[in-house]
Amino acid sequence: MKKHFQISPVLAQTIVDAARELIGKEINFIQLDGEIIASTDPNRIGSFHEAAFLVKDKRMVIEVSENDTFKGTKKGINYPVMIDHEMFGIIGISGDPEECRSRGFILTKITELLIKEQMTVRKVHSLDELRSSVVRMLIFENQKKDEIINEHLHQLQYELEENAFVAIIHLHGLNNPSSLPVNMHDILLKQGIKLFTYLFPNQYAIIGNESQYKAVFQSLETYFLSMDIRCSIGIGSVGVLEELVKSYKHAKLALKYAISKQSLLCEYTKLELEMIMENIDPHTRNDYVTKLVGELTEEEITLLHIYYKNNLSLKKTASDLIIHKNTLQYRLEKIAEKTKVNPRDFYDSVKLYVALLLQTL
DSSP states (O other): OOTTOOOOHHHHHHHHHHHHHHHOSOEEEEOTTSBEEEESSGGGTTOBOTHHHHHHHHTSOEEEOSTTSSTTOOSEEEEEEEETTEEEEEEEEESOHHHHGGGHHHHHHHHHHHHHHHHTTTSOOSHHHHHHHHHHHHHHSOOOSOHHHHHHHHHHTOOOOSEEEEEEEEESOTTOGGGSOTTHHHHHHHTTOOEEEEETTTEEEEEEEGGGHHHHHHHHHHHHHHHTOOEEEEEOOOEEGGGHHHHHHHHHHHHHHHHHTTOSEEEGGGOSHHHHHHTSOHHHHHHHHHHHHTTOOHHHHHHHHHHHHTTTOHHHHHHHHTSOHHHHHHHHHHHHHHHSOOTTSHHHHHHHHHHHHHHHO
């Protein structure tokens, strides 16, 4: 095991995101000093979590039955993250303790698995372990090309250029494991991708050279479409190796957008308005989204996404939804009644479009 191992905010965020996929609850990762460094609720990142000190002192699970019983703490259950008798942090589920308790075992096992995996990236043997090790050191630890990485790359017979990028492939169909392609390993190698790692529960992170950028994704797009593999790909920015952590974050943002638009592929460099919105205060963002589309159903939200995807075309939207044009007009009128904003009016439509974009960030 690696001595003095530190859990980075990037790795912690990956852990809470993976846990939420399976548990369906808000998840927080708290450092031993009480700071929340990762959360599925962006508003809580950087805040103080007083109950973490109680978990740290008692080295046991602590349940909180009421909000604000401790400073910065919501009701839920908080677990010490213990590996080889050493505490690395605290992870918690927000919600009614009675509902959360049954999910605790899954949460702690996911956390332990992902941390152990990262702790052992330097102890590798097979080529698959080598490629995974390089990717994880670069995107989770912000590791530079040191002797260990160079040795791994030499064994893989792969030259990593000075400029590279990260992309994330998200496989749809999590609730039906049999629908996930079991040969992603071979698929990626055949497309010339030698650096990739599996991210629990349904994603792969890849690193490619700048010179591969266009060819790789044209090849992947063609293959996935021809094989009818349901997935979305978020492509991060190109930068020097020391900035691959940033490229990974950009890839996650692009992936969110691709999933929300039901697109196969999205490049961060082509997100213009979205990049500006990313810097808007989270509280302002949430208030705007709630005000504009908070009353809409999931079906109505999907309708609007398809409506904007088709550039406000009633004919194309009705065709995609397999409904009559008059039915679509009726549903848009209902949305206008709920939101007090008319999606068929240009200026009002922009307001709704912005709200939908903010909702995906």
